[in-house]
Amino acid sequence: MQFALLVYERPEAFAARKGDGSDPYTGAWRAYYKSVVEAGVYIGGDPLEAPETGTTVRIKEGKRQVQDGPNPDAKEQLGGFMILELPSLDHALAWAARCPAASSGAVEIRPLSPGFKEKVKG
Amino acid sequence: MSGSGEEDIHREIERVARESYGRLVAYLSAHTRDVVAAEDALSEALLTALTVWSRDGLPQNPEAWLLTAARHSIIDLIRHQRVVSESEPTLLLLKEGFTEMNVASGFPDERLKLLFVCAHPAIDPAMHTPLMLQTVLGVDAVRIAGAFLVAPKTMGQRLVRSKTKIRDAGIRFEVPERRELPERLEAVLEAIYAAFGIGWDDLAGVDQRGQNLAEEAIWLARVLLELMPGEPEVRGLLALMLYCESRRAARRGPDHEYIPLSEQDHKQWSSRLIEEAEQTLSEAFKCGRPGRFQLEAAIQSVHVERARSGSTDWAAISAFYRQLIRISQTLGTRIGYAAALAEANGPGAGLAVLNAIESEAVASYQPYWAVRAHLLQQLGKTAEALDAYDRAIGLAEDPAVREFLRKRRS
Numbered sequence: 185m186q187f188a189l190l191v192y193e194r195p196e197a198f199a200a201r202k203g204d205g206s207d208p209y210t211g212a213w214r215a216y217y218k219s220v221v222e223a224g225v226y227i228g229g230d231p232l233e234a235p236e237t238g239t240t241v242r243i244k245e246g247k248r249q250v251q252d253g254p255n256p257d258a259k260e261q262l263g264g265f266m267i268l269e270l271p272s273l274d275h276a277l278a279w280a281a282r283c284p285a286a287s288s289g290a291v292e293i294r295p296l297s298p299g300f301k302e303k304v305k306g
Numbered sequence: 307m308s309g310s311g312e313e314d315i316h317r318e319i320e321r322v323a324r325e326s327y328g329r330l331v332a333y334l335s336a337h338t339r340d341v342v343a344a345e346d347a348l349s350e351a352l353l354t355a356l357t358v359w360s361r362d363g364l365p366q367n368p369e370a371w372l373l374t375a376a377r378h379s380i381i382d383l384i385r386h387q388r389v390v391s392e393s394e395p396t397l398l399l400l401k402e403g404f405t406e407m408n409v410a411s412g413f414p415d416e417r418l419k420l421l422f423v424c425a426h427p428a429i430d431p432a433m434h435t436p437l438m439l440q441t442v443l444g445v446d447a448v449r450i451a452g453a454f455l456v457a458p459k460t461m462g463q464r465l466v467r468s469k470t471k472i473r474d475a476g477i478r479f480e481v482p483e484r485r486e487l488p489e490r491l492e493a494v495l496e497a498i499y500a501a502f503g504i505g506w507d508d509l510a511g512v513d514q515r516g517q518n519l520a521e522e523a524i525w526l527a528r529v530l531l532e533l534m535p536g537e538p539e540v541r542g543l544l545a546l547m548l549y550c551e552s553r554r555a556a557r558r559g560p561d562h563e564y565i566p567l568s569e570q571d572h573k574q575w576s577s578r579l580i581e582e583a584e585q586t587l588s589e590a591f592k593c594g595r596p597g598r599f600q601l602e603a604a605i606q607s608v609h610v611e612r613a614r615s616g617s618t619d620w621a622a623i624s625a626f627y628r629q630l631i632r633i634s635q636t637l638g639t640r641i642g643y644a645a646a647l648a649e650a651n652g653p654g655a656g657l658a659v660l661n662a663i664e665s666e667a668v669a670s671y672q673p674y675w676a677v678r679a680h681l682l683q684q685l686g687k688t689a690e691a692l693d694a695y696d697r698a699i700g701l702a703e704d705p706a707v708r709e710f711l712r713k714r715r716s
Binding site for chain 1 (some may be wrong): 455456457460669670693695696697698699700701703704705709712
């Protein structure tokens with residue numbers, strides 16, 4: 185079963201990315217990434233650029249609405265995602281708890297939806 | 307009714323629930339063999355208490371009041387389900403007990419039976435501890451889910467499934483016979499220790515919730531000891547947890563940084579808890595029946611000896627680990643042995659123990675990588691050490707542990 189770990193981060197965490205990679209947070213991510221890969225559960229994933237680079241689009245009552253950035257009120261923003269192959273939600277929770285963002289932001293777990301993907305692909 | 311009066315009632319109900327929950331659930335379910343019904347009835351009784359006690363004031367014996375109310379609600383439930391013929395014995399039992407018993411002077415303590423039911427071999431071992439926490443201590447499913455890192459909904463479902471199994475499989479509420487006792491008791495002790503372990507690991511002393519779970523495990527062991535004073539392993543477990551608990555304050559520095567046992571300031575250890583642990587352990591040893599928990603406690607007693615002697619006798623610790631491995635070949639024990647042997651006979655000896663562990667078992671086991679990194683570093687195998695440190699950091703959940711390892715790595 186595949187799970188997406190959706191990584192929510194605080195502004196400080198996004199700011200840390202601008203450095204040379206020697207900060208503790210990035211170091212913790214390097215170690216976490218290595219552990220996930222070595223444990224043989226990693227399928228894929230990527231970090232996302234900072235939230236302000238995002239653009240949100242919505243169709244409301246037939247009208248297109250385009251908004252700069254994501255939901256402006258949330259303290260934590262989606263910062264990246266990882267797809268892991270794991271036997272159960274319990275395993276996914278164990279990996280999410282070890283994620284460096286879990287202790288400063290939050291990590292949401294969602295199962296992938298391959299059934300819907302099939303419908304989309306046709 | 308003033309706000310503060312209501313608060314008093316709430317507090318009182320909380321206190322009675324905290325102290326009596328397990329006794330009431332145990333007594334009710336020992337008679338009905340139905341933990342779900344017992345818990346439902348008790349929570350209904352607690353709800354009624356909120357209204358009635360607020361109106362009429364506290365009853366003389368709140369525990370007896372709750373028992374009577376819960377008992378009525380179970381009888382109603384059984385009648386309502388119209389399965390009277392099937393439940394006849396239960397109804398009779400409830401009535402019999404009711405007239406026989408002098409409610410005000412108390413009722414038999416059936417918690418021991420309930421503990422054995424929770425750790426019954428027919429129940430999924432992973433559910434032994436959650437069941438105990440819920441039925442004996444009244445800890446709610448959401449909190450248990452957090453401690454066990456399981457989704458709250460899932461934990462709720464698993465608890466219900468286990469309790470249904472107790473009822474449907476007809477698991478008997480009884481203390482096992484002598485020949486089964488050692489194995490069955492071990493399952494109970496394991497489950498209590500698992501609760502303590504979670505409370506211990508859980509962001510060690512920073513997180514209030516974690517600390518409470520450790521305290522609750524100690525409380526369960528005390529209950530068990532009261533009920534089974536002749537079992538040395540019960541004393542062993544209690545001693546072990548008291549030794550660990552005695553060091554709680556020393557495990558973190560002023561900025562919450564992680565401090566390993568060997569670098570802890572022993573003046574911060576609780577001498578009161580150590581004294582109680584020493585006494586408990588020596589009582590256990592008097593029985594002349596050593597076991598896993600007595601040995602683990604003995605290892606801890608060598609560690610706290612540093613407070614008196616100023617040094618740690620690693621050879622003695624290694625020797626206790628060797629005995630321990632003979633009876634309990636767990637991953638944690640083998641890694642503890644490797645670490646102790648490295649201190650006694652050098653890092654190479656410790657690494658040899660680690661190398662003998664099959665690699666599949668340790669892919670996501672953090673302590674293995676932390677010890678391995680430390681030993682490789684001491685042996686000057688820098689590249690391998692860095693790799694092992696990364697694995698240890700990546701598998702750590704506690705930011706303070708990550709930070710500690712990061713500093714050691716550089």
